[in-house]
Amino acid sequence: xxxxxxxxxxxxxxxxxxxxxxxxxxxxxxxxxxxxxxxxxxxxxxxxxxxxxxxxxxxxxxxxxxxxxxxxxxxxxxxxxxxxxxxxxxxxxxxxxxxxxxxxxxxxxxxxxxxxxxxxxxxxxxxxxxxxxxxxxxxxxxxxxxxxxxxxxxxxxxxxxxxxxxxxxxxxxxxxxxxxxxxxxxxxxxxxxxxxxxxxxxxxxxxxxxxxxxxxxxxxxxxxxxxxxxxxxxxxxxxxxxxxxxxxxxxxxxxxxxxxxxxxxxxxxxxxxxxxxxxxxxxxxxxxxxxxxxxxxxxxxxxxxxxxxxxxxxxxxxxxxxxxxxxxxxxxxxxxxxxxxxxxxxxxxxxxxxxxxxxxxxxxxxxxxxxxxxxxxxxxxxxxxxxxxxxxxxxxxxxxxxxxxxxxxxxxxxxxxx
Amino acid sequence: xxxxxxxxxxxxxxxxxxxxxxxxxxxxxxxxxxxxxxxxxxxxxxxxxxxxxxxxxxxxxxxxxxxxxxxxxxxxxxxxxxxxxxxxxxxxxxxxxxxxxxxxxxxxxxxxxxxxxxxxxxxxxxxxxxxxxxxxxxxxxxxxxxxxxxxxxxxxxxxxxxxxxxxxxxxxxxxxxxxxxxxxxxxxxxxxxxxxxxxxxxxxxxxxxxxxxxxxxxxxxxxxxxxxxxxxxxxxxxxxxxxxxxxxxxxxxxxxxxxxxxxxxxxxxxxxxxxxxxxxxxxxxxxxxxxxxxxxxxxxxxxxxxxxxxxxxxxxxxxxxxxxxxxxxxxxxxxxxxxxxxxxxxxxxxxxxxxxxxxxxxxxxxxxxxxxxxxxxxxxxxxxxxxxxxxxxxxxxxxxxxxxxxxxxxxxxxxxxxxxxxxxxxxxxxxxxxxxxxxxxxxxxxxxxxxxxxxxxxxxxxxxxxxxxxxxxxxxxxxxxxxxxxxxxxxxx
Numbered sequence: 004x005x006x007x008x009x010x011x012x013x014x015x016x017x018x019x020x021x022x023x024x025x026x027x028x029x030x031x032x033x034x035x036x037x038x039x040x041x042x043x044x045x046x047x048x049x050x051x052x053x054x055x056x057x058x059x060x061x062x063x064x065x066x067x068x069x070x071x072x073x074x075x076x077x078x079x080x081x082x083x084x085x086x087x088x089x090x091x092x093x094x095x096x097x098x099x100x101x102x103x104x105x106x107x108x109x110x111x112x113x114x115x116x117x118x119x120x121x122x123x124x125x126x127x128x129x130x131x132x133x134x135x136x137x138x139x140x141x142x143x144x145x146x147x148x149x150x151x152x153x154x155x156x157x158x159x160x161x162x163x164x165x166x167x168x169x170x171x172x173x174x175x176x177x178x179x180x181x182x183x184x185x186x187x188x189x190x191x192x193x194x195x196x197x198x199x200x201x202x203x204x205x206x207x208x209x210x211x212x213x214x215x216x217x218x219x220x221x222x223x224x225x226x227x228x229x230x231x232x233x234x235x236x237x238x239x240x241x242x243x244x245x246x247x248x249x250x251x252x253x254x255x256x257x258x259x260x261x262x263x264x265x266x267x268x269x270x271x272x273x274x275x276x277x278x279x280x281x282x283x284x285x286x287x288x289x290x291x292x293x294x295x296x297x298x299x300x301x302x303x304x305x306x307x308x309x310x311x312x313x314x315x316x317x318x319x320x321x322x323x324x325x326x327x328x329x330x331x332x333x334x335x336x337x338x339x340x341x342x343x344x345x346x347x348x349x350x351x352x353x354x355x356x357x358x359x360x361x362x363x364x365x366x367x368x369x370x371x372x373x374x375x376x377x378x379x380x381x382x383x384x385x386x387x388x389x390x391x392x393x394x395x396x397x398x399x400x401x402x403x404x405x406x407x408x409x410x411x412x413x414x415x416x417x418x419x420x421x
Numbered sequence: 422x423x424x425x426x427x428x429x430x431x432x433x434x435x436x437x438x439x440x441x442x443x444x445x446x447x448x449x450x451x452x453x454x455x456x457x458x459x460x461x462x463x464x465x466x467x468x469x470x471x472x473x474x475x476x477x478x479x480x481x482x483x484x485x486x487x488x489x490x491x492x493x494x495x496x497x498x499x500x501x502x503x504x505x506x507x508x509x510x511x512x513x514x515x516x517x518x519x520x521x522x523x524x525x526x527x528x529x530x531x532x533x534x535x536x537x538x539x540x541x542x543x544x545x546x547x548x549x550x551x552x553x554x555x556x557x558x559x560x561x562x563x564x565x566x567x568x569x570x571x572x573x574x575x576x577x578x579x580x581x582x583x584x585x586x587x588x589x590x591x592x593x594x595x596x597x598x599x600x601x602x603x604x605x606x607x608x609x610x611x612x613x614x615x616x617x618x619x620x621x622x623x624x625x626x627x628x629x630x631x632x633x634x635x636x637x638x639x640x641x642x643x644x645x646x647x648x649x650x651x652x653x654x655x656x657x658x659x660x661x662x663x664x665x666x667x668x669x670x671x672x673x674x675x676x677x678x679x680x681x682x683x684x685x686x687x688x689x690x691x692x693x694x695x696x697x698x699x700x701x702x703x704x705x706x707x708x709x710x711x712x713x714x715x716x717x718x719x720x721x722x723x724x725x726x727x728x729x730x731x732x733x734x735x736x737x738x739x740x741x742x743x744x745x746x747x748x749x750x751x752x753x754x755x756x757x758x759x760x761x762x763x764x765x766x767x768x769x770x771x772x773x774x775x776x777x778x779x780x781x782x783x784x785x786x787x788x789x790x791x792x793x794x795x796x797x798x799x800x801x802x803x804x805x806x807x808x809x810x811x812x813x814x815x816x817x818x819x820x821x822x823x824x825x826x827x828x829x830x831x832x833x834x835x836x837x838x839x840x841x842x843x844x845x846x847x848x849x850x851x852x853x854x855x856x857x858x859x860x861x862x863x864x865x866x867x868x869x870x871x872x873x874x875x876x877x878x879x880x881x882x883x884x885x886x887x888x889x890x891x892x893x894x895x896x897x898x899x900x901x902x903x904x905x906x907x908x909x910x911x912x913x914x
Contacts, residue, residue, distance in 0.1 A: 098775065100670065101775050154587070154591060165866075171862050173863045177839070179772065179803070179804055181771050181800070183579075183626050183845075184855065185855065185858075185863070187622055187623060191622060194614070194619060234532065237534065240646035263715050314612035314614055315612050316611050317532060319612075342613055391616065394615070398873070402873040405869040406869055
């Protein structure tokens with residue numbers, strides 16, 4: 004492992020700002036880039052102190068929750084300080100009567116769900132990478148099958164506290180769902196990959212946990228059939244919570260989730276079965292072993308698959324499946340919202356990855372969407388364009404320049420080298 | 422600092438560009454005609470713009486904005502002008518860009534559950550275009566028959582049904598957008614989750630301060646199989662509030678729960694004869710929608726919960742005409758108070774729903790001690806209050822007294838962890854309250870976004886923020902390129 008050493012004055016400054024600092028271990032590298040120091044602040048104030056120290060010494064900073072998605076995106080240009088937020092792990096407040104919950108960025112999503120669940124509520128966001136924290140889910144903007152009905156982080160986040168690159172603490176939004184006072188900074192931070200600021204806590208709207216849920220699954224033998232059935236379901240009156248498609252090696256399935264009140268779900272399941280045909284079967288469990296992505300999210304280094312996020316308009320799903328089929332890419336995802344995920348095995352030659360990506364980018368683009376490489380082995384990331392075309396990139400750079408003028412926050416991990 | 426004559430010459434330069442780009446009747450400089458644009462829906466703020474232009478398409482609009490940028494002339498975008506916070510109030514030395522002639526519904530794609538519309542399209546017309554396909558556009562501000570999508574995007578408009586369906590921001594997927602430099606960019610797209618920052622999320626609700634949307638891709642929602650609208654009479658707002666909390670606690674998410682108190686009911690009766698229950702201290706309008714089997718179950722439970730909390734009358738609308746009448750009472754409530762008071766202020770505060778009884782009794786106390794009458798109409802489901810503070814401007818000091826009560830109500834909202842505006846926007850009207858809700862650091866951080874989009878501060882200046890941030894060079898910005906950048910490698914990542 005290559006190492007990275009901070010000069011002693013800078014190290015001293017960060018150490019005096021933060022309750023815990025440690026020398027980096029191998030696991031503290033970010034996508035192969037070694038970090039100089041691991042700082043583990045205990046609260047928002049300490050995060051601000053660390054950020055001020057880093058600003059004073061020109062140090063680059065990469066925030067980390069539990070590190071479950073730390074290799075996503077492009078490798079950072081440098082990691083002087085790995086800002087470990089796992090110490091900010093508390094669920095702060097659950098106001099069940101108001102259907103809201105606040106948690107620190109390092110709080111595991113599982114803890115959030117446990118707390119919300121005690122009041123018969125949930126954060127309506129699938130935990131697609133087990134072990135994820137609140138901050139990690141926001142930074143990476145992950146979502147799963149239920150996005151068809153309840154949307155994504157941007158539809159659920161109502162308030163946020165962030166620490167800027169210069170150490171200034173700022174809040175936006177608040178504790179009420181309906182609020183149009185000021186700019187919605189939360190939306191800007193969602194999916195920003197830790198490049199605009201450090202999220203330290205977040206407040207969400209919750210949903211009641213439905214009394215009942217059932218999946219109805221049917222095998223499909225062509226992309227066209229998958230699309231036709233998905234269209235039947237989304238245009239019907241069954242109000243699906245999720246419409247998932249799975250497609251690999253020329254065969255696949257379509258799964259429809261119905262959530263609601265017990266009698267209502269029973270009636271709607273019958274309607275779904277009517278749409279999907281006599282071969283459809285019913286289950287209480289999540290199909291496809293519950294995983295949202297067609298790749299192993301725990302694999303690291305060269306054992307990583309090339310993981311793709313493929314988006315399209317709803318009517319484009321068949322085109323994406325067909326293009327994936329021609330490229331040997333296994334696909335799984337939300338036919339109900341036009342967000343699919345693809346995977347190529349870790350040992351796929353770079354040229355094959357490139358050819359598959361080109362074909363998928365074309366298919367996605369002609370259906371209003373994009374193909375982004377979520378994660379991949381280092382050799383793949385080095386050889387291909389991870390992000391593809393990004394409209395309004397110049398405006399994004401201007402936003403970055405305002406929030407982080409010295410480009411010290413997760414430098415290089417985001418679109419266009421941001 | 423520009424002198425007035427400077428500013429006149431600069432506006433004239435923009436007018437010259439406008440005359441080249443637009444037909445004559447779309448460039449207004451005549452003082453009398455300019456004055457017809459002097460206010461939006463909040464009529465007590467009035468400013469006559471220096472120039473009004475009415476572009477027909479995005480290219481013309483971008484050309485106008487480029488001219489404004491080149492000559493450092495402020496511009497304000499305006500749709501139908503129905504906003505209630507003075508967001509489209511013109512700038513005296515600036516250009517008012519009216520988007521009402523950009524009104525094509527370009528596409529309705531049932532298969533994708535999307536429509537593409539121009540900013541001047543009327544909100545309800547999107548639903549009208551989608552209905553034959555079994556779809557509708559969910560955000561439904563009370564002004565939906567006249568307000569425009571462009572204004573909705575600027576204000577992040579809500580409506581009675583956003584309890585279940587969310588606000589404009591949850592229904593806009595993409596936009597063609599003109600930056601304050603006059604550059605045309607695409608934000609978001611037809612598919613979800615475009616790569617990069619969610620700039621669209623920042624633009625929606627930015628009240629025209631970041632630029633102008635020239636086309637919007639919106640999400641269409643399947644028309645529900647079943648809709649039940651129930652009008653429920655209670656003896657008091659406390660009972661109605663308790664029933665609301667019980668419904669939410671039961672895990673039901675109605676499409677809407679609206680409340681009106683006795684004074685608001687009186688006004689609505691006088692104006693539209695909606696025939697609400699006699700002697701009610703409060704009414705709830707509850708709407709359930711969705712799959713018929715679900716609605717059936719929820720309806721039974723809602724009936725029971727309302728009875729448990731003291732409902733003395735429950736009326737189910739059995740056909741669209743009856744439903745329309747129930748909603749007419751609610752949706753006409755603002756205008757209706759004109760029947761019982763010569764003047765009134767509409768507030769738009771938000772509180773956590775559980776604070777409802779406490780805040781309502783505090784408002785009653787404020788009203789009692791000041792002698793200023795307050796009618797309450799609100800979205801009870803999400804705690805968005807619209808207290809109507811009644812006064813007679815002909816009486817000396819009445820306006821000021823009403824203003825004081827109105828401000829005190831906002832303070833109550835902030836004290837309870839709420840917001841100064843749930844859907845009407847900050848605009849001109851509430852910018853002075855922003856520092857009560859946010860710290861200087863919060864406001865400074867929001868304005869970093871402003872500086873990125875509009876460093877010249879010409880896009881709807883003076884709105885939202887009480888004091889503008891100087892967008893000069895940020896200290897330490899130019900430290901030289903990173904070695905990888907210099908080597909030409911950074912862009913590869």
